[in-house]
Amino acid sequence: MKTYDFLVVGSGIAGLSFALRAAAHGSVAILTKRGAEASNTAWAQGGIATVMGADDSMDLHVADTLDAGAGLCHEDVVRTIVSEGPECIEELIARGVQFDSHKENGVTEIDLGREGGHTRRRILHHGDTTGKEIATRLLEACRRTPGITFYENHFAIDLITTARLGLATGDRCLGLYVLDEATSLIDPRTARHLEGSMAALLADRTVIAIAHRLHTAHDADRIAVVIEGRIAELGSHADLIAKNGEYARLWRTWRS
């Protein structure tokens, strides 16, 4: 089983940015459930808000955000995000992201738009494909970085924790259970730990026992029965037994 210093789930702006930072400290695997290009980030059109204008300030941006949030925002979180904005923009530019700009007295200045609840011009954009530009440049940067490995079409199913493995140490996350969507196979050894009763099924046939939700494996088990690379049945243990199909047959075989 391969081990990495960092496992990153997701290839949007958050995952890719984190991966690039983490790569300075160790090996990184990025898991993403579709192709690496697939993310909400790539669809974001309008742009990114940050404080850059001479007439703008962190306090104004915070106030606008809290106002637009209509009581739903935590001010400390808003303040942190807003205050880190300019540095994050600098990082994106350093990674190759191009925002629309113009020349002002021979000096290049980024175009700032105003929209939504913003009372100042603070939206940076790249035409109307800002997210696509960000995703593309960050992906290029990740692909250029030797310590980063992509696992595309790999669906993170659940955390591997010492508690779940029954190890007598403090609870620690050891990694992830991952569904390789290209082949619909996971490592049978890890699946055995995930749901002991499924182990024999997994050992005998291509059966994947997975937990649907991160953190709460035991109340939301989902099982995929994979036959010749195709998911034939998907559901909870109880559902699949009631359905009396391939899974139920395998289960009975194993039980006997």
Ligand SMILES: Cc1cc2nc3c(=O)[nH]c(=O)nc-3n(C[C@H](O)[C@H](O)[C@H](O)COP(=O)(O)OP(=O)(O)OC[C@H]3O[C@@H](n4cnc5c(N)ncnc54)[C@H](O)[C@@H]3O)c2cc1C
């Ligand atoms: C149409 C649209 C327009 C938008 N416009 C704007 C805008 O103008 N300005 C703005 O600031 N924001 C906009 N947004 C919101 C913005 O895109 C998101 O807030 C931002 O991209 C989130 O980035 P992220 O990295 O957190 O997540 P995402 O970009 O969503 O990336 C999540 C990644 O995780 C992967 N993933 C998810 N689950 C699993 C799993 N179980 N296993 C493996 N991989 C998994 C996904 O495949 C994806 O790669 C827009 C969003 C959309 C959809």
